[in-house]
Each structure stands twice: as structure tokens, then as C-alpha cells.
Amino acid sequence: MPEYKQFPLADTAEGLTEADIIAWQVKPGDTVTVNQIVVEVETAKAAVELPIPWAGVITELLVEPGQTVEVGAPILTIDVDPGGKAAPAPAAAPAAEEPAEEEMKPLVGYGSKAVVTQRRARKGAAPAPAPAPAPVAVAPEPASASKPKGGYVPLAKPPVRKLAKDLGVDLHALTGTADGGVITRDDVQAAANGSAAVSTVSDSDSGYDPATRERRVPIKGVRKATAAAMVQSAYTAPHVTEFLTIDVTPMMEFREKLKKSREFAGVKVTPLTFAAKAVCLAAKRTPDVNAVWDEAAQEIVYKDYVHLGIAAATPRGLVVPKVRDADSMSLKELAIALTELTDVAREGKTTPAAMLGGTITITNVGVFGVDTGTPIINPGESAILCLGAIKDTPWVVDGEIKVRKVLQLSLSFDHRVVDGQQGSEFLADVGALLADPAVAITY
Structure with a gap:
């Protein structure tokens, strides 16, 4: 039987x-x-x-x-x-x-x-x-049905499903052209352009109400978890945010030199790479930013390691995967780790374990052309550094106005753990390292 x-x-x-x-x-x-x-x-x-x-x-x-x-x-x-x-x-x-x-x-x-x-x-x-x-x-x-019955789901990878959703294409109406009938991006694009027969997602399925001209989307998954975490952090940790504007022209020039070096051939070095290294070095001088408030035990826990969180925007929402023991990595190792981490995050393949146990986080709003922000601390941490956009800006150099590469930094920290002096010293150290990478030799 x-x-x-x-x-x-x-x-x-x-x-x-x-x-x-x-x-x-x-x-x-x-x-x-x-x-x-x-x-x-x-x-x-x-x-x-x-x-x-x-x-x-x-x-x-x-x-x-x-x-x-x-x-x-x-x-x-x-x-x-x-x-x-x-x-x-x-x-x-x-x-x-x-x-x-x-x-x-x-x-x-x-x-x-x-x-x-x-x-x-x-x-x-x-x-x-x-x-x-x-x-x-x-x-x-x-295939003309707007919703599957009996649990049948067409074969398509998550990015293709996301594209189909954005374009209003019903995957159940398509026949995949790849091996095994798998639906590709080209299949979805062809359907969206009218090159193939396709049923669009109905208003009831998409949450759109023509009467009110509003669309309602259930709060769940990553978005739901992120919202809960941010509310918890905002209402339990007293946030303080400080700002610093710096000239990073030397850093950008050094970056160009590294691109041409044999050791960094094929390695993607970005301003985020320098910021990650700067945070690790500065945290050693101000360990309070890498500590955490334990309310239950009524203790401050100081971490002798840096599990660096990198906030990444993905199709499913904000995720913060970690670079484990980032403080023990060289600049090149950090560059490789950050590239792998962000690539996996954008593909939506970050594992739950990769997002646990962070000690301090960097968020980069500069990639969106934004100057700065006031980030919310991730639960279980005490500080988060925000990188703004690097822009050509008039800057006084040796008494003369010149066009320089200028970056705005902001640091939010938990005032239960980090005092104003400690937060300021940490932010100043990060700024000094980004303004002139050679300062790292003195640390």
C-alpha cells in the first residue's frame, strides 16, 4: 500500500x-x-x-x-x-x-x-x-486563468518572477523557452511588449481598487520584520545623530591607484570598502560603539570582534547581512567580502544566519545620490554609520577655493552606551581615515 x-x-x-x-x-x-x-x-x-x-x-x-x-x-x-x-x-x-x-x-x-x-x-x-x-x-x-489552482506554479527564477510582477505579466499564461519549459526574462519582456499571448494580473490580485485608485499590499516577510525591528530600536534606544563633512579627494585618488595595481587586479574597491576598514580601525580606539546594552542582564557587553553589518536594498526590502570578523581582514579581503555579500543580497539569496549577530552597521545612501541621513540603529547594536553621496564641491584648500570630492557622514548611536564624546571621537577618526587613508599607518 x-x-x-x-x-x-x-x-x-x-x-x-x-x-x-x-x-x-x-x-x-x-x-x-x-x-x-x-x-x-x-x-x-x-x-x-x-x-x-x-x-x-x-x-x-x-x-x-x-x-x-x-x-x-x-x-x-x-x-x-x-x-x-x-x-x-x-x-x-x-x-x-x-x-x-x-x-x-x-x-x-x-x-x-x-x-x-x-x-x-x-x-x-x-x-x-x-x-x-x-x-x-x-x-x-x-493558462488564461489569473490565479493557479491545485498548487501549480510555472517554472521561473525569483528575479524573473519579480520582473513579471513589476510588468503585470501573468507567468501562468507563458510557455518558457528555456530547457524544461523554464520562463526567462526575455519571455516576460516579450509578453509585456505584446509579442506573446499573456493575461495581465487582475485588479483584485494586485490589490488595486479602481474606485479609490489605491493599491493595498499585505505587510509581511522582510518588510514586516524590518518595520518591527526599527520600531523596537527607535523606542527602546535613545538615538543621537552627529554629522561630519569631509574632503575625500585623497581617498578617491588612492582608489584609482589601487585599481591599477597588480595586487588589486579584478577586485572591486569602492568608498564603502574604505569606510568598512575605517570603521574597524576606529572601533578599536572607541570600543563603546562596538558594544551593546543588555537590558535583561543590566550589563554593557563589549565585543572583541567586529561583525560588520552592511545595509543592502533588495527587491524584498532592506536586509543587513554581516561580514564576520571584519576587523581581522585586509583592505583587499574586505573588498572581496563586500562584493560577494552585496551580490548575494541583491539576488535575494542571503541566508537567515548571515543576518544575525552584527555588532555595528554601515548604510550607504550615497548610491542613491542622497547627501546624508539619520539612520536607525539595528537592534542588538549601538551605532550605525551612514555614507552620503560623494560630490564635486567648492572647498577651501590652503586658503584657496578648489573643487574637491566631498562626503557627508552621519553617525547614530545609543546614548545609553556611547556618550557624546565617544561618539564624536569615533566619527572624527572615521572621517580622518577617509580624508587621508595614510592616517591608518598611525593607528
């Missing part, structure tokens, strides 16, 4: 209670192997791909894309012994049958709680494997 298991939503990071289903990578009737990726979910911290710990045949998808699911709730049913299938999988084992309890092993890298599953009573040995059965769930609607 068939043996059914229900795959629960795993806890992908400590403390998470729910996640949103982004996209299914399988459909009813598909045969899967152990640790095959079956679904992509978005937690409060990041997008995560979940593997399934069993091999077998998918019989039913219990949740549709876009739905929010609590950790531990079943999201699909799988037949791990598909030989001799005689009946469709039930939503749950009948009460009259004797259930056999089995604890699902945690997925590698995930802290899944024990989940009890039920199986039908087996009589005798399992029959020999047979060809994969036909799908048990309701078949999907035609």
Missing part, C-alpha cells in the same frame, strides 16, 4: 514562526529525490529554498503561492512508497486506522521541530516499485 508523509514548514532560523510560500519547484505527480529543492519560501529574514528529506512522488500541494504558513504546518503530501497505488492520498489518516508515529529528521542547516506524521497501516512487505502515478490533486486551470 502507499505510504504518505506530510512535509511541514521547517524553522529556517531560530525564533521564526511563519513564512510565505513564494514558489513551488514541484507539482503533483512529480518524482523527487532526497534533499531535492521543492519550494522557495520567504521568512522574516530572507528567501530560503527548502529540500525535502524523503524520496517519492508528490501527491498534493497543500498551500498556494502567496499564502503565509506557520512553522510546523504541513505544506505538501508525498508518497514515499508509490508502488501499487490504489487510492488518492487523504488529507489525514482515518481515525479508525492505527497510526504509526515517526519523527521527521531536521533538514540540514535548519532547526526543525519534531513533527509527528501518520501513515496507513501496512500489510506485509511493500510491493515492487511501479511507474510514477498520475497527479492526485486537482489539475491546474488553463
Whole structure:
């Protein structure tokens, strides 16, 4: 007889209670192997791909894309012994049958709680494997449908799904041109330009109300978590923000020299790279900015390491992945680490673990052409440095007005941990290092 298991939503990071289903990578009737990726979910911290710990045949998808699911709730049913299938999988084992309890092993890298599953009573040995059965769930609607039924999801990578959403293209109306029917960016662009038949997302699906000319979007995922964290920080840590304007012409000239050097060939060195190094050096002279207020223990915890957070804007919202032990890295190592970190973040692949345990953060609003800002401290930290745009500005040099590369810095800090003097000294040190990188030799 068939043996059914229900795959629960795993806890992908400590403390998470729910996640949103982004996209299914399988459909009813598909045969899967152990640790095959079956679904992509978005937690409060990041997008995560979940593997399934069993091999077998998918019989039913219990949740549709876009739905929010609590950790531990079943999201699909799988037949791990598909030989001799005689009946469709039930939503749950009948009460009259004797259930056999089995604890699902945690997925590698995930802290899944024990989940009890039920199986039908087996009589005798399992029959020999047979060809994969036909799908048990309701078949999907035609491509013209505005919303999928039966859990069917077209094959497309997350960036392609984001593009389709932005352009109002229904992926269910497209036929992918890549291998295996995968939908590409070109397929979406062609549909948006009218080169292919496509159904646009309906007003009810997009949240747009023509009567009020307003669009409502549910608050969830990364956006929800970021909002909660910022409110908590703003109302628990007394923020102080200081500003400093500096001439970074020498830094920009040094950057050009590094580009031409053999050691930095192929390495992307940006103003953020210099700022990261400056923060690590300055934090050694003012360790209070790298400490944290522990309200429960009534202690200030000083960190003998710098896990540097880098605020990154992504299609899913603001995330702050960390460069671990950034203070032990050379300028070149920092440059490589920052490039890898931001690339992964923009692709939406930052793992929840990569965003935990920061000690101090840098946010760069200069990439948007903004001069400066008053950033909110990340919970669990005591300071955040904001970089503004580097602009050609009239500047007095040796009594003469010249055009120089000028940058505005702002530092927000927790006044419970960092006094005004300490915050000012730290900001001045960072400014001095960016104004003249050679100052680092004296540290």
C-alpha cells in the first residue's frame, strides 16, 4: 500500500514562526529525490529554498503561492512508497486506522521541530516499485486563468518572477523557452511588449481598487520584520545623530591607484570598502560603539570582534547581512567580502544566519545620490554609520577655493552606551581615515 508523509514548514532560523510560500519547484505527480529543492519560501529574514528529506512522488500541494504558513504546518503530501497505488492520498489518516508515529529528521542547516506524521497501516512487505502515478490533486486551470489552482506554479527564477510582477505579466499564461519549459526574462519582456499571448494580473490580485485608485499590499516577510525591528530600536534606544563633512579627494585618488595595481587586479574597491576598514580601525580606539546594552542582564557587553553589518536594498526590502570578523581582514579581503555579500543580497539569496549577530552597521545612501541621513540603529547594536553621496564641491584648500570630492557622514548611536564624546571621537577618526587613508599607518 502507499505510504504518505506530510512535509511541514521547517524553522529556517531560530525564533521564526511563519513564512510565505513564494514558489513551488514541484507539482503533483512529480518524482523527487532526497534533499531535492521543492519550494522557495520567504521568512522574516530572507528567501530560503527548502529540500525535502524523503524520496517519492508528490501527491498534493497543500498551500498556494502567496499564502503565509506557520512553522510546523504541513505544506505538501508525498508518497514515499508509490508502488501499487490504489487510492488518492487523504488529507489525514482515518481515525479508525492505527497510526504509526515517526519523527521527521531536521533538514540540514535548519532547526526543525519534531513533527509527528501518520501513515496507513501496512500489510506485509511493500510491493515492487511501479511507474510514477498520475497527479492526485486537482489539475491546474488553463493558462488564461489569473490565479493557479491545485498548487501549480510555472517554472521561473525569483528575479524573473519579480520582473513579471513589476510588468503585470501573468507567468501562468507563458510557455518558457528555456530547457524544461523554464520562463526567462526575455519571455516576460516579450509578453509585456505584446509579442506573446499573456493575461495581465487582475485588479483584485494586485490589490488595486479602481474606485479609490489605491493599491493595498499585505505587510509581511522582510518588510514586516524590518518595520518591527526599527520600531523596537527607535523606542527602546535613545538615538543621537552627529554629522561630519569631509574632503575625500585623497581617498578617491588612492582608489584609482589601487585599481591599477597588480595586487588589486579584478577586485572591486569602492568608498564603502574604505569606510568598512575605517570603521574597524576606529572601533578599536572607541570600543563603546562596538558594544551593546543588555537590558535583561543590566550589563554593557563589549565585543572583541567586529561583525560588520552592511545595509543592502533588495527587491524584498532592506536586509543587513554581516561580514564576520571584519576587523581581522585586509583592505583587499574586505573588498572581496563586500562584493560577494552585496551580490548575494541583491539576488535575494542571503541566508537567515548571515543576518544575525552584527555588532555595528554601515548604510550607504550615497548610491542613491542622497547627501546624508539619520539612520536607525539595528537592534542588538549601538551605532550605525551612514555614507552620503560623494560630490564635486567648492572647498577651501590652503586658503584657496578648489573643487574637491566631498562626503557627508552621519553617525547614530545609543546614548545609553556611547556618550557624546565617544561618539564624536569615533566619527572624527572615521572621517580622518577617509580624508587621508595614510592616517591608518598611525593607528
